[in-house]
Amino acid sequence: MLGETEPQWLSEEVKTGTTIIAIEFNGGVVLGSDSRVSAGESVVNRVMNKLSPLHDKIYCALSGSAADAQTIAEAVNYQLDVHSMEIGEDPKVRSAATLVKNISYKYKEELSAHLIVAGWDRKDGGQVFATMKGLLTRQPFAVGGSGSSYVYGFVDAEYRKGMSREECQQFVVNTLALAMNRDGSSGGVAYLVTIDEHNTEEKVILGNDLPTFFDQ
Amino acid sequence: MEKHYTDSKVKGVSTGTTILAAIFDGGVVIGSDSRASIGGEYVSSKTINKVIQVHDRIFCCMAGSLADAQAVIKSAKSHLSFHSVQMESPPLVIAAASILKELCYKNKDELQAGFLTAGWDGKKGPQVYVVSLGGMLISQQVTIGGSGSTYIYGYVDAKYKPNMTREECLQFATNALALAMGRDNVSGGVAHLVVITEKGVEHVVVPGDKLPRFNDE
Numbered sequence: 274m275l276g277e278t279e280p281q282w283l284s285e286e287v288k289t290g291t292t293i294i295a296i297e298f299n300g301g302v303v304l305g306s307d308s309r310v311s312a313g314e315s316v317v318n319r320v321m322n323k324l325s326p327l328h329d330k331i332y333c334a335l336s337g338s339a340a341d342a343q344t345i346a347e348a349v350n351y352q353l354d355v356h357s358m359e360i361g362e363d364p365k366v367r368s369a370a371t372l373v374k375n376i377s378y379k380y381k382e383e384l385s386a387h388l389i390v391a392g393w394d395r396k397d398g399g400q401v402f403a404t405m406k407g408l409l410t411r412q413p414f415a416v417g418g419s420g421s422s423y424v425y426g427f428v429d430a431e432y433r434k435g436m437s438r439e440e441c442q443q444f445v446v447n448t449l450a451l452a453m454n455r456d457g458s459s460g461g462v463a464y465l466v467t468i469d470e471h472n473t474e475e476k477v478i479l480g481n482d483l484p485t486f487f488d489q
Numbered sequence: 490m491e492k493h494y495t496d497s498k499v500k501g502v503s504t505g506t507t508i509l510a511a512i513f514d515g516g517v518v519i520g521s522d523s524r525a526s527i528g529g530e531y532v533s534s535k536t537i538n539k540v541i542q543v544h545d546r547i548f549c550c551m552a553g554s555l556a557d558a559q560a561v562i563k564s565a566k567s568h569l570s571f572h573s574v575q576m577e578s579p580p581l582v583i584a585a586a587s588i589l590k591e592l593c594y595k596n597k598d599e600l601q602a603g604f605l606t607a608g609w610d611g612k613k614g615p616q617v618y619v620v621s622l623g624g625m626l627i628s629q630q631v632t633i634g635g636s637g638s639t640y641i642y643g644y645v646d647a648k649y650k651p652n653m654t655r656e657e658c659l660q661f662a663t664n665a666l667a668l669a670m671g672r673d674n675v676s677g678g679v680a681h682l683v684v685i686t687e688k689g690v691e692h693v694v695v696p697g698d699k700l701p702r703f704n705d706e
Binding site for chain 1: 630639640641642643644645646647648649650651664665668669671672703704
């Protein structure tokens with residue numbers, strides 16, 4: 274047909290539009306993400322798990338350019354393995370976050386990805402670090418990605434200190450569901466990872482099991 | 490970097506405000522913040538009222554270019570009062586919204602203004618209408634607008650319930666505005682709220698220090 278343009282996914286950069294969130298509870302952390310990867314207006318992967326392991330008890334959540342985020346995660350995974358062998362024990366969450374921050378800061382002009390690093394270590398328990406644009410800050414919880422704008426009000430209102438593990442998981446699921454409803458670049462299923470002293474649990478919540486709200 | 494579409498230059502719309510309207514059992518609440526800013530750097534007014542009365546039981550909130558919005562509302566008010574005289578009865582809320590819509594649609598190339606219209610009439614009771622930038626008119630139970638609204642979509646989706654009581658709806662609206670003002674640097678000041686029911690109209694102003702505080706403050 275005349276004038277037919279090529280599909281967007283051939284020319285547009287692949288971004289994990291995304292909504293990511295991590296929250297600390299007494300004894301561990303919960304991380305959550307959506308599963309949509311978009312190239313322009315096309316969804317090129319609707320089931321991508323954006324929660325990437327950096328070590329047994331340290332995960333990171335990816336957002337921004339998919340290639341940049343994955344590359345940072347892989348590089349830090351390698352660096353953490355080496356570091357962990359050198360010190361002879363499991364790495365601290367702050368070490369992992371610092372490695373991510375170092376790459377983000379050094380290459381801040383070339384990269385456009387934001388990773389939230391969260392995990393558990395023996396010294397400080399559950400911790401969440403935000404590393405946007407090369408800053409490193411520990412927070413009780415962090416949200417990121419394009420969908421996060423829509424849920425700032427919700428998380429500000431609903432977050433309370435001292436929530437239990439189950440309350441944190443529900444908080445993460447609710448936040449993801451709300452963001453996925455409003456952000457065109459977030460959607461699909463919700464991935465959850467809960468890390469504590471004893472184990473690391475990965476869970477998937479399918480679309481029809483997500484919470485619904487008054488207009489659905 | 491992914492663009493969070495709150496930058497007014499990117500989207501070309503809704504600058505420097507948070508506006509909201511919600512229906513409750515027996516009436517409607519419409520409200521806004523009170524900050525007017527120039528380019529996000531200078532607050533030119535801390536106490537501007539963005540909730541404008543266009544008839545006894547019909548109020549509008551404006552979003553976008555304040556100059557365009559004021560001009561459109563002025564024209565709409567005069568059309569509406571003439572229409573009301575002709576019909577020999579108070580205007581319907583949808584009439585007010587349609588007049589705004591006509592003006593926005595016919596002049597869509599020159600104007601950059603959107604409106605929330607809320608009110609009460611004898612035919613359909615409490616109603617909320619949104620006239621968006623290009624002139625689309627839709628009716629909703631709850632709606633938000635302005636640059637600050639981006640941050641409270643999640644909160645509004647989660648917390649709005651149909652058929653709330655007047656007090657619940659006022660608390661919901663105050664909380665939503667406070668949360669948006671907390672995150673959007675071009676929204677702020679006091680919260681102006683108007684409660685419209687069959688019986689009448691009540692203005693509620695919540696000054697900055699009486700706004701609800703959330704646990705990061």
